[in-house]
Amino acid sequence: VYWESIRHPLARRLDHVSMSMLQRAAHCKYVKRVSEDSDSYEFAVSEHLRMSGVYWGACALHLLNALDTLDRDFIIGFVASCWHECGGFSGNIGHDPHILYTLSAVQVLILFDAEHELPRLAERVMSYVHSLQKEDGSFTGDEWGEVDTRFSYCALCCASLLGRFDMINVDAAVHYVRSCENFDGGFGCEPGGESHAGQVFTCVGALALAGALHHCREETLSWWLCERQTPGGGLNGRPQKDADVCYSWWVLSALTLLRHTDWIDSSALRSFILQCQDEDAGGISDKPGDEPDVFHTFFGVAGLALLGTDDVPAVDAAHALPVSVMLKLRARQEARAAAAAAARVRGGELEEKLAEERRAGWQGTGGEASVQSIPTVSLQAFLDDDEEGKAAAAREWDSACRNVGFLKVVDHGVPAAVISRCWEEAALFFERPMDEKRAAPMSEAYPYGYQAMGVEKLKASLDEDDEAPGDAKELFNICLGVEGDAEVPTPRWPPESDAMRAAWTSYYHEMARLASRLYRMCALALALPEHWFEAHIDRHRNVVRAINYPEQARPPAPGQVRASTHTDYGALTILRLGGAYPGGLQVMGRNGAWVDVTTAAEDAFVINLGDLMARWTNDRWLSTPHRVVNPPESDAAKARRQSIAYFCNINMDAVVECIPTCRDESGAAKYEPMTAGEHLMRKHQQTVAGKLCYNHSDQPESQ
Structure with a gap:
């Protein structure tokens, strides 16, 4: 009994709270309405983060089994219009690219099974993400240089979704995230930053995606997370703050990854989320009685998915996408990988055939050596x-x-x-x-x-x-x-x-x-x-x-x-x-x-x-x-x-002389010391001796 009281300091049943039902139809109409009403206040003030708004709305509708109510072609066209030459996506057309909106764009494309419709998406996006990684492993959000663990999560999530961890330094990214861990087990936006539930999700999610979740202090962090539950059943982001529906996702997803969702009162949290519904107009707000918005609507529905209630399908706590979407994505990726592997085999067979023809009598060949000799x-x-x-x-x-x-x-x-x-x-x-x-x-x-x-x-x-x-x-x-x-x-x-x-x-x-x-x-x-x-x-x-x-x-x-x-x-x-x-x-x-x-x-x-290495050795x-x-x-x-x-x-001024471990049995060196600059310039001048460095004679344009 004592251990249970320690483990669940805020757990309690709030039987007096109304246990209303999730208003699916109203929420679907709300998301559809706000996505189309360009004259609304909400539409205007969210202009700069429209890409993320599309993700929140589309993902909420997918969880409510209503994604097909959106105009797929229009949304894919919008996403494509926000794609920049650097490979990153912006929050809206004409805005600058940012890693936050790049992840949202990738998630939207995957929701619509459309990641293959933008040419070389994985390579271009990950080239952009790679360009944002700093030597300490952190990531900037854009070219202006702000660093935040949110961006580390975005980078690793993009890499995971696109199957291209090879394009970033994962070890360095993990090292940086770990440097942001605090004495209480939580994480901040940078080393020494205050622990915050939003940052905890990004760091726990990043470590989970990188296969490094074992670096978390599991029990200490889970204790800190369960303490985020308030007497009203909702979750807050840090001590002494009000509960907010969005933390139903930030806190619960981290606890899901840490396998400690039983450390909070799930029933009380569900009650809090449902109290924040606008049962007439639809949508979910940050707290009971406030105006709803798409952001809290998505995180409220996603929180219910993590709780496993109200017939909301399962959601992947690390990628923030429905599990069904992730399964289809991995199946598509495996099919493409298999096709590429088959093509490489065919290409290798063709190249070997060409090599055999060369060995059989093409200009300059001789002997019996083959490509396998290298x-x-x-x-x-x-x-x-x-x-x-x-x-x-x-x-x-x-x-x-x-x-x-x-x-x-x-x-x-x-x-x-x-x-x-x-x-x-x-x-x-x-x-x-x-x-x-x-x-x-x-x-x-x-x-x-x-x-x-x-x-x-x-x-x-x-x-x-x-x-x-x-x-x-x-x-x-x-x-x-x-x-x-x-x-x-x-x-x-x-x-x-x-x-x-x-x-x-x-x-x-x-x-x-x-x-x-x-x-x-x-x-x-x-x-x-x-x-x-x-x-x-x-x-x-x-x-x-x-x-x-x-x-x-x-x-x-x-x-x-x-x-x-x-x-x-x-x-x-x-x-x-x-x-x-x-x-x-x-x-x-x-x-x-x-x-x-x-x-x-x-x-x-x-x-x-x-030649320099041969001389050196x-x-x-x-x-x-x-x-x-x-x-x-x-x-x-x-x-x-x-x-x-x-x-x-x-x-250029390095002296090239026999490496100590390369002297022969007599201890002799074959060559006199020489600077690298002297060696390289002598060789270069031999190859262009007496010639202009470009040819003024008329050359065909193809040359």
Whole structure:
């Protein structure tokens, strides 16, 4: 008896309260009426949050089995009209995007089984959400920078609903939410903020979605939540405040996730909610006798759903959507995933067939090597911070670097949307007129920017120049460096390139994070402390290079190939491959045979070591020759190919000398110390020696 009195300090039966019925028909008419009456006061004052209003109303009607009373096409059209190029949604047409309304938009689309009707919804929305995450794991609501745990919940809920947790840093998000926990078990809007039931829901919901609910102090928090019940049966948001119907959702959903709904008096709460109904005009208010609104109508009905009363169907406490809607969503997602997997298998079979044809006699092939000769290493252990897994991956990495110098990495953690946006903007750049591409040229003083067809001849970097023309490709480079490094040259972009700049900047920084993981792998593989390389890359000069290999409408000049045989100059190269037609990357095996490299059936990056890393490791690791061959004549007229390389260049003033663990048995180093800047500039100058950095000869516009 004592324990029960402690556990239920406010539980009591309020038999004197009227136990009226839920007025379904009246509430349906109310929601429909206020959604259509554009002259009403309520409609006017809610203009800025119309998207959330649509969600509240539509979800309430779904729970009342009346969603079909709304004009589906009109609502989907409204949602689409609030979608911005950045991927986020605004609260109304013409307003700025915000993560709150982005989640509401996603929820509305899912309610109407329409998430597939907006092209690339998941990638674009999650690219926007990703852009709002800060290094500490928190999320801003929009570009103006306000941080709140509400936004953490919105981000994780979007990721869960769209099936794209891979596009945000979930571990960091969880860490930030946990930092907002207070001594009483509750959560605030930021670290040190007052515990509030609304914030408790967002934090408990976020942790539940992230699979991290075990971090909550379950009993302490549940005690704090049950103390929110007032003598009238309703729930408040914090001590000494009046009860409000909306907390029927905020408090009860958190208790549902914590599995402690029996810690409050459910009957008294139901009575409070029903007392807040307008039984004549419909709608539910915040407290008895007040004017109803759509916000409290939805949360009142949703609260009854959580209580399991009044024949209101079950609601998912974490996603704030009916359970039936969530089941249908997951079924659709599983069907699409199965179809995509089947397509990838078919694509892999096609690519392997093309590879077999190349090995059978296409230009430049030889030997018996196959695409399977390039090892694959997973980075999952570095994402999970799994020490045992990292050690195993590092052993695989060391073996690949000793024997091949090329490998593929999977489970890399780079969001698909960031990759696709950069890829698309690169393709659009190469379609520009030549004068626009030449507006940001490479020069002796600025070794980035645009370089035209035939200027670079990579084989010259191996001192193997001949009379053949330069490589049959054009390219664009950008170096952003580390934020705050004043010595990095100001990037030069082509005119009217805001979208390109945004996409490439996101890609650049994602690649920098991936490069950091790869350097940690390198350190462990070389028996060094995991973060040994960080002192050499804190002012890196990494470069993104997009490369276009145009269709060959006429045969190339004798001896000309897309990219002549070469080794890369720097420490590491992270390469994203593309191209539906043959004529691609080949790596020289140790027996001199050429190996075809493809990633058609994988979400993988190709990694190769450069000359600087080979020099640094005393040739323990290989910098392997590679090339890009011409397509067969039968496909040349349509075989455009594109790739994006990310060259990992260490600090320009870093001295490259033999890593201590890489000395041979005699303790000797093969190479004299040299700064990274000296090494890279010497290689670059060899490849463009005596040539202009762009070609003034008339080139076809397609080039």
